[in-house]
Amino acid sequence: MRATMKLKQLFKSFLRLLVKIKKKYSSGYKNILIMHVSFIMIVLIEIVVRIELKKIELLLSAILLVLIYFSLISFINKFFNFIFEIEKRPENIYRLSPKDLRRMKFLYLWKSIIKNANVSEETFLQTLAFFNSNSEQKANTFSQSIGAISCDKKGEFYQLKMGDDFNLSSLRNFLLYISDEPSQSIYKKLVGLNDKIFVLTSEVEQNNMAKLAHEKSNRLLAPSLKELTAFLLSSDKEQEFISILSKCLLFKDVSPYQINGDVKNENNFFGRVEILREIISNNSANYLLVGARQLGKSSVLKALERRYEQNELCYHAFTLDESGDVMTALCKALNLVEGSSLEQVVDTIKAEKQKVIFLIDEADKFVQNEKENGYLLTSVFRKLAQEGEAMFILAGFWTLYEYVTLDYQSPLKNFGKLIILGGLEKEACRELMLEPMERIGIQYEDESIVEKTIELCGYRANYIATVCDVVLQSLEHSSISQKDVDDALESDAIDKMLKGWGAMSANEKVNRLDRLIVYMTIEKESFRLGDVVTAIKEKGLSIDTQKIDESLERLVLGYVVGKHKGNYTYRIPLLRERLLEEDLAFLIEGEILGLK
Template sequence: MMTLPRRSLGVGVPLLLVIGLTWFVGSYLFVPWLNPVQLWRMQRDGESMMLMQRANIDMMFLREEALSYWLQHETWPSEVAVPGVHDPAETLVEAELPRPWVLRLRFTDRFPANSGLGGTVIEQTLEPSTQYWRCRPGTPAPPARWLPPNCRAQEPWTIVQWLSLLLGGSVLGLAALGLLWYWVRPAVAAIIAEPKLLFEQPLQGLPAIDRQLGWLRLRERVLAGAGIATVRWRDALRQVHAAPGTRALQLAARIGAVDAPAPGWSLPGLVREWTLPDTLPLALERLWLYQPDPALGADAIVQALRGMPNGQDVVLVVSPSLAAEPELVAHANDPANLCVCLEQAAQTRWLLQPGALDALVDLLASQLRVTRISPYQTHGGITRPGAFFGRESLLARVLNREPGNYLLVGGRQLGKTSLMKAIERRFAGHPRVHCVYLSLRDHRLTMRLAMELGMAEDTGIDALVAELSARAAGRGLLLLIDETDLFLRAEAAQGYPQLLALRALSEEGRCHFMLAGFWDLYEAVTLDFASPLRNFGDVIHVGSLEEDACRALATVPMARLGVHYASPDLPNRLVAACGHRANLVAITCQQLLSQLGRGQRVLDARQVHAALVSEPVIDALAGWARLSPDPAACRIDRIVVYQVATAQLAASGERGITLVELLATFDAAGVRIDPEQVRHALARLQLAYVIRREADGLPFVFAVPVFVTQFQREEVQALLQRELQAMGAVAAIK
């Protein structure tokens, strides 16, 4: 026969006693129908318990009757009765109203004699201010076992009662917590462990998550862990049930867009027009926000979108529900349209994350062709701050000094206009400087400025500056004048009358100027001793972009679109091939984006090479043959370029040509030329960033290495000979 060890018996018996005692107390407090003592009493007084249940209902009706009478008549009733009971013999409880607010309830003799209830009294007193009933035993009082819990005498509890309450409360609390955790855990357990997961939740699910976190008293902790401000969280919760117009306004405010009505659309739902902020690092100025009717199914929404007229504007579709999202996303991923789906989870990130504008950029980049939203601006001056890179030292020369005059000298497409636009943006709202940008289309400065100010075309420069000063409201005036070459050429022919006026205005302190131009400005500043621009201001040469800025230009906008290079050295090779010329880097990057296939986000060396020799890049290098209005000067420029190309094509590496070798070339061809003409040609080509040299005595080479790819060795030699022959023929005629 198998026996248990004594130690096992010693542990088991107390454990069984504890379990049995816990069961007895717990059943006595919470499940009396399973407790043996309570079962015995219920079987013995079953009739009394049934009558007591009916009496409790009657007492409830009597309280309601008294309270209703008082609320309607503002006086305490003299008598009340149980509604629907007309036979006094059927009455279980009789009501007496001895004084205001007191309801005396007396049990009748219908209760069995052994219950001890017949003739006993319970008094209930109404608190008028709170409409709360207080109960106490009357005289004579019912047996204690029949008293409701709120009518029992407030006697000190025994230790057994306190322990029973503690045990019962603990069991009940654990059961409640277990039940609460069972229902809450699947939704928020992961969020509590990792608060950042809040950003991945659908917007429609946020109210339920908020309630569950509130039940657990963890809302503040989770929001703090995710870095979400309480105000922003509440705004997101209100967004769920807000009107469509309010939702559109709130979404626009998060990215700094201007929300406006968009009439004329036949789409079922709400359509709004958004003007996007200048800080958006993409080439997108506006889009249409579409909030479909929530009653529509996904098929109906997609059908309505397909019925829209074709255009070039992006439509941002706000997902109305999780059920509609798969079809909306599939439609947005179709490259044939310009629709973008703002999913439920994306709406959550939009409203809760600090960088809502970044969320919009990620969304557009993932669902649209990158060429449609490319941040690279390949024509004109850079107008968006996010597309401007570098030039920090040049900006500092202007922004961190006292007001003065500046002369921006450089070739076309080297960034003069972009630099002036950046200066204008930096001075916007400045407390001491009022900055005005003006681009000349021809030689008529005063007429162009008068048109900008809305004044008569024949208004003089003094009156124009006076008007600008009035608009400056006491601030210093800085006038940025772009494209000044034609103006300066006309001024030189007429003896500089307007330039003299500008210099006088500057010396009087009424206005300061920044002039931007190419060769005519360079001549007026350095070669013409009679020019009023000589010593007029600080000369700033605009050439190549800083290497770090070029690398950022080639990588940062790409990264915003989710595009990366296969090798870390590819951006460096691209920048070097472009000669650190900003517009060539931008054009090359734009060509790289156009080569990307659907879903491709990695650029390889083959694509970089193809972009560098593409037609747009070669077109951007054109124009060097007509840098001067003088045909003879242009011919000398071409001879210099052909000679440098011949030298670089004849050997590998950056083999260039010196001034001595250039003069020898003219001598060998029998062409007599003034050396100053050659020096001017070299200066002009350097200013245009066609050629460069690192220091005096070193040979001239192409400033942009890819420049030489547009020449063939045999062709360039033939072109050089023809230019020399033509120059010799002209010299012979003279």
């Protein structure tokens, strides 16, 4: 009887412990479990108290009850532990295996859990359906999730093609392979192929396949089960997809930096906020966007396109070829037969229900043609704008700037508001260096690396992007050091990038004058127009001061030098450093001979 009392006291102690646990945790499921265990314990206690047992039998019963209790607790913890964690941290559902996702579906509070994790019911159910679907269904769901523009079955593979706006320009095409074969069999079958292949296999083999892909010694791409769950549940599937790729490919293969052409993806477009705000908020004026090559004019036009599309405005965007033939481009944009008259073009524009916005890139040749033809189209465009029928945004460089500012007889002078594109805002430069790197899991060792690189590149977006891209070409770890950046700055790619400044005009003699001025002044911290005129006269050249002044204007517009109160200084320290390493006397002599 005394043993029975002790056993009863022992179980009462267990019960008090359970009550404390109940008070500490508010989880609904844990409360229910504690209540059930408490009830079982009380019943067992009563059985022990009421039944007369011999001491040895009593001891064995006590041991058995304790074993049953701990076995029950172990089973409960093993089976329901993930539920307790999810209730406390709903975001953990992004890391659940398909098996646990299916279990969660049978819970009473599953809808509340996914809501707290910012996952819609539709997305959750589609994720479950994906794991239970066949190969063709998986291929279609996967291709739609990553925004592929096509998914074609080619034998055992699906060939996927990404759009121009995909964040990684190096991965426009790849293959998708779906099979339930063992991971080693898949590896032996695919490892020798030259294509990048994304592999989806069974739930049993997917993690093994991911380990093989994460070696980065092959061209296979495969997510772990948890990564696949996060991808399917995420509202930003493209970013999750890129995160998966960055674990399977070398950093150079997942570089998010676009160094050629305009930026087509909004995630890779930074800054120019004031320019965009002004143009978008004022659709009653025309705009002339002027800047040097690769300074971001086309990217600004693309950004405007995306915003006009979001606002469901009527717009047409096109880039002119070397002929500058606007009429052909207008006919194509307005779905008119090629060769349609100007009157038909005007009538079509006026027939639209809302104002038509035209974004015209590479407009220099068009402007030159207009001068030769008496500015016929410019006059029509101006009238359409004044009548509220259309809005025109032209982007170009020196010819457009020259006819707008230097040719006082040009109708373009008051055609639209002139916006000169300069360097990127400092904060936008920081975002350009940091955000794309963070998407692929890369950090900088020190904040000073970012600041120094921005200053060195003179806030030019294309220079910063090129430096970052070159760093990734040889990066073998997830942290960028100052040495990594310094090594990149010494590469041929950077030298090639810096050479474009000396050929800003189609006229080689004009380019020679630009280069001569730079070579003669590059050693100076600052200089004035008079300094340049004097230096050129001392070299025995007779060049009109107005031509010299125009050359300086072109260098300012080309973002080579800056001008403040008549003083000129060099904008890009990196360019100045490179030029100071050259044989300037020899280069000066060469340009002088070319100008004589």
